[in-house]
Amino acid sequence: MDSALLLDDVHHAFGGHRPDARPALSGMSLAVAPGEVVAMIGLNGAGKTTALRVLTGRLRPTSGTARVLGHDPARLPAGAALRFGHVVGAALVDPALTVTENLRVAAELHGVAHAGAGAAASAVAERLDLVPWAHARARALSLGNAQRLGVACAVVHSPAAFVLDEPTSALDPRGVVLVRELVRERAAAGAAVLVSSHHLDEVARVADRVLAVHGGRVVGSLTPDEAELERRFFDLVLAADTAALPAGSRRSA
Numbered sequence: 001m002d003s004a005l006l007l008d009d010v011h012h013a014f015g016g017h018r019p020d021a022r023p024a025l026s027g028m029s030l031a032v033a034p035g036e037v038v039a040m041i042g043l044n045g046a047g048k049t050t051a052l053r054v055l056t057g058r059l060r061p062t063s064g065t066a067r068v069l070g071h072d073p074a075r076l077p078a079g080a081a082l083r084f085g086h087v088v089g090a091a092l093v094d095p096a097l098t099v100t101e102n103l104r105v106a107a108e109l110h111g112v113a114h115a116g117a118g119a120a121a122s123a124v125a126e127r128l129d130l131v132p133w134a135h136a137r138a139r140a141l142s143l144g145n146a147q148r149l150g151v152a153c154a155v156v157h158s159p160a161a162f163v164l165d166e167p168t169s170a171l172d173p174r175g176v177v178l179v180r181e182l183v184r185e186r187a188a189a190g191a192a193v194l195v196s197s198h199h200l201d202e203v204a205r206v207a208d209r210v211l212a213v214h215g216g217r218v219v220g221s222l223t224p225d226e227a228e229l230e231r232r233f234f235d236l237v238l239a240a241d242t243a244a245l246p247a248g249s250r251r252s253a
């Protein structure tokens with residue numbers, strides 16, 4: 001089956017060709033099929049957010065190929081943009097609008113007909129337990145509820161593919177479960193989902209595949225139900241670091 005989300009040998013160095021430029025992506029390759037949830041897990045600075053920024057079209061990589069629903073994300077045709085959702089960095093939320101208004105606007109901006117936008121907004125607000133704050137302005141929300149609203153706005157139009165950067169970082173345990181259930185539901189309906197996280201336990205519960213990201217690339221894949229996931233992750237990181245050492249210094253490392 002064709003990938004709905006794809007990065008193929010993507011490289012990016014902030015600072016361009018300056019001598020002090022440091023690579024953020026060094027051959028990042030991944031693919032997410034329709035109906036699949038893939039999680040990227042990695043240490044701080046591994047390149048997860050940079051990879052997601054490439055997929056949202058906000059960052060043009062130095063080289064390599066990125067595709068969202070078959071298109072270059074930096075020039076996503078309107079039809080594909082309507083079928084894509086994302087929260088990477090600041091969510092697409094207007095602080096002056098209420099929760100319901102934001103959801104309705106997000107739905108209509110993504111092509112949901114005016115007549116159906118209210119129902120779509122109510123459904124996702126209920127799903128993420130935002131109903132008690134339906135009439136609150138977004139700027140008045142707690143950090144966790146603001147994060148729920150960001151996720152809700154990204155998926156209110158039932159996108160065919162979506163990417164979420166650390167979508168549960170501010171959530172309470174119930175919020176974590178609600179986002180997990182929402183992601184699984186959308187994948188069961190055929191969406192391709194790519195999420196990033198620092199929390200192995202959490203992604204193991206939501207993802208079909210977990211990709212270990214280190215040094216700007218995928219250094220291995222973990223199956224969520226395998227034993228000792230954390231140790232396997234660190235083994236992959238260590239192996240990648242060891243392989244990157246100059247040949248003569250490997251033995252003593």
Ligand SMILES: Nc1ncnc2c1ncn2[C@@H]1O[C@H](COP(=O)(O)OP(=O)(O)OP(=O)(O)O)[C@@H](O)[C@H]1O
Pocket residue numbers: 014015022023024042043044045046047048049050051198
């Ligand atoms: N705008 C930027 N300018 C310069 N360097 C950047 C910029 N954004 C990211 N980087 C660098 O790129 C590398 C990858 O960063 P990135 O934010 O993608 O990592 P991450 O895996 O998302 O990390 P974290 O888990 O801490 O969020 C890091 O070395 C980071 O310092």
